[in-house]
Amino acid sequence: METILQFFNEYLLLIYLLLFTIILGFEVISKVPTVLHTPLMSGANAISGVVIIGAIILIRRAEPDDYLTLSLGVIGIVLGMINVVGGFAVTDRMLEMFKKKKTSK
Amino acid sequence: MLFTSIINLTYLIGALGFVMGLRRLSSPDTARRGNILAGIGMSMAIIATMVYPFAGANNNYPWIIGGMLLGGIIGWVAAKKVQMTAMPQMVSIFNGLGGACAVVLAMVELVHYYGGTQAMSAGQLFIVLLALLIGGVSFTGSMLAYGKLEGLVNDKKVTFPRHNILNIGILIITVILGGYIQITGTGTTFGLVIIFMLLSLVYGLSFVAPIGGADMPVVISLLNSFTGLSAAATGLIYDNQIMLVGGILVGASGTILTVLMCQAMNRSLLNVLIGGFGSTQTSSKGAVGDQIAKEVSLNDAAIQMYYSKSVMIVPGYGLAVAQAQKICKELDDLLESNGVDVKYAIHPVAGRMPGHMNVLLAEADVPYPKLLDLEDANAVLPSTDIVLIVGANDVVNPAANDDPGSPIYGMPVLNVWEAKNVIVLKRSMNPGYAGIQNQLFFHERTRMLFGDAKDSIQNLVGEVKSL
Numbered sequence: 001m002e003t004i005l006q007f008f009n010e011y012l013l014l015i016y017l018l019l020f021t022i023i024l025g026f027e028v029i030s031k032v033p034t035v036l037h038t039p040l041m042s043g044a045n046a047i048s049g050v051v052i053i054g055a056i057i058l059i060r061r062a063e064p065d066d067y068l069t070l071s072l073g074v075i076g077i078v079l080g081m082i083n084v085v086g087g088f089a090v091t092d093r094m095l096e097m098f099k100k101k102k103t104s105k
Numbered sequence: 106m107l108f109t110s111i112i113n114l115t116y117l118i119g120a121l122g123f124v125m126g127l128r129r130l131s132s133p134d135t136a137r138r139g140n141i142l143a144g145i146g147m148s149m150a151i152i153a154t155m156v157y158p159f160a161g162a163n164n165n166y167p168w169i170i171g172g173m174l175l176g177g178i179i180g181w182v183a184a185k186k187v188q189m190t191a192m193p194q195m196v197s198i199f200n201g202l203g204g205a206c207a208v209v210l211a212m213v214e215l216v217h218y219y220g221g222t223q224a225m226s227a228g229q230l231f232i233v234l235l236a237l238l239i240g241g242v243s244f245t246g247s248m249l250a251y252g253k254l255e256g257l258v259n260d261k262k263v264t265f266p267r268h269n270i271l272n273i274g275i276l277i278i279t280v281i282l283g284g285y286i287q288i289t290g291t292g293t294t295f296g297l298v299i300i301f302m303l304l305s306l307v308y309g310l311s312f313v314a315p316i317g318g319a320d321m322p323v324v325i326s327l328l329n330s331f332t333g334l335s336a337a338a339t340g341l342i343y344d345n346q347i348m349l350v351g352g353i354l355v356g357a358s359g360t361i362l363t364v365l366m367c368q369a370m371n372r373s374l375l376n377v378l379i380g381g382f383g384s385t386q387t388s389s390k391g392a393v394g395d396q397i398a399k400e401v402s403l404n405d406a407a408i409q410m411y412y413s414k415s416v417m418i419v420p421g422y423g424l425a426v427a428q429a430q431k432i433c434k435e436l437d438d439l440l441e442s443n444g445v446d447v448k449y450a451i452h453p454v455a456g457r458m459p460g461h462m463n464v465l466l467a468e469a470d471v472p473y474p475k476l477l478d479l480e481d482a483n484a485v486l487p488s489t490d491i492v493l494i495v496g497a498n499d500v501v502n503p504a505a506n507d508d509p510g511s512p513i514y515g516m517p518v519l520n521v522w523e524a525k526n527v528i529v530l531k532r533s534m535n536p537g538y539a540g541i542q543n544q545l546f547f548h549e550r551t552r553m554l555f556g557d558a559k560d561s562i563q564n565l566v567g568e569v570k571s572l
Contacts (some may be wrong), residue, residue: 039125043140046144054206094464
């Protein structure tokens with residue numbers, strides 16, 4: 001119990017941020033036409049690649065001779081970067097086709 | 106001080122980019138700009154992280170830039186080369202890699218914690234373990250989802266009897282082990298942490314294993330929100346707000362999207378997760394063996410369509426597999442030139458992802474107003490002369506309306522049997538992805554045209570041209 005209370009106090013501001021962001025996430029998405037479900041999923045997926053930031057921080061803070069951390073960090077960056085770049089590029093490819101069709105109409 | 110403020114401001118704008126980007130992604134006119142906006146937000150966040158003045162940072166930039174170049178190139182090439190039809194698989198892989206990244210980061214923290222080079226409060230340890238668990242489930246779950254969509258994994262071979270109980274068992278053991286690590290902290294060995302990670306990975310596989318068929322999009326969307334949550338948890342580890350905001354946004358919007366998809370199939374999320382199509386042994390009514398589906402010749406089909414007033418094309422995953430969207434548009438143009446009113450009926454879960462068919466048909470330049478959604482299509486189907494079903498199966502199965510024993514009972518479907526004639530393009534009489542037999546194929550108004558969807562339409566185009 002004490003641990004939970006300690007946890008709560010330690011992260012109070014973050015818990016606020018958490019709650020409001022959840023509500024924001026719900027609100028932003030609640031009215032999406034089915035057509036856009038796939039691009040939306042793909043775009044959201046690219047945003048979840050934000051985890052790469054953690055990997056960058058990790059490497060920047062690591063000792064230059066701590067090769068275990070550095071290698072794992074690089075793996076993290078590669079994985080995260082594939083998610084980010086691939087995710088946004090694939091989403092753009094999908095949406096580009098919607099656009100092209102609109103102008104040619 | 107000023108520099109730090111600028112960096113923090115950059116983070117803030119980056120986070121706003123995510124929010125505004127997602128918002129624009131939910132409307133067709135602004136979607137592309139929305140995606141670019143979110144991408145700009147991400148770039149700003151990455152650059153800000155690169156130059157943020159950490160106290161006593163060693164930077165190690167060559168490692169960072171090397172990793173970013175490698176990952177960036179792989180991601181870019183994969184995204185440019187992938188076929189539009191394989192989009193769901195691609196999204197699934199990308200998503201899994203994000204989860205894997207969270208696993209790697211959490212493990213590094215734990216290595217340092219157990220190596221004695223870094224202290225952690227109970228709250229921090231809890232968050233690290235949480236990131237490890239969610240990221241692990243998301244990683245292996247997404248990879249299995251990829252395998253299933255790509256046809257590399259057979260649903261039935263990865264599902265055990267009483268699989269739901271097995272799943273719950275693994276989850277309980279994993280959570281208990283996590284709780285034990287949480288309470289004992291460094292008092293226990295690092296080996297237990299490894300076992301905890303492996304259990305998370307196994308749970309990811311086991312969790313996705315029994316789910317198949319039309320439920321796959323729901324799972325990918327759910328796993329996507331998991332990756333978001335693991336990114337958010339990792340953000341807590343590094344006390345980084347933009348990771349938290351981005352991760353939670355994806356977590357929340359992914360959850361809503363998952364629920365919307367479940368609603369489109371008229372099922373609850375719980376039902377999707379525990380009542381996988383692969384595991385239910387429901388006997389649908391009517392022995393299939395003694396029923397004979399009637400075939401139609403190419404020539405007949407072409408004549409029927411060419412001289413009808415209205416044709417409704419119902420695309421499904423078969424169209425995607427056969428890459429038949431462009432030739433489909435050609436047939437559409439030919440028919441239109443003879444005054445036939447050609448429309449497309451798009452079921453919300455046709456294909457492997459919601460909106461999958463819209464993307465494919467958009468690629469083939471089919472104008473947007475020709476695509477009818479479920480309700481509009483059902484309203485005009487009774488007055489439609491010919492329905493042409495291209496590789497769709499479960500979304501046109503009458504059992505969903507009238508057979509309570511069927512696993513898809515209650516799912517809204519396209520009532521194609523109300524049209525005057527139905528022509529089904531299909532490779533064989535095998536049941537669809539969900540493994541359910543379809544009475545539509547034996548309906549009195551239905552005629553079958555066997556063969557690969559693309560070849561069949563190609564032949565139809567040839568026949569129509571020769572008329």
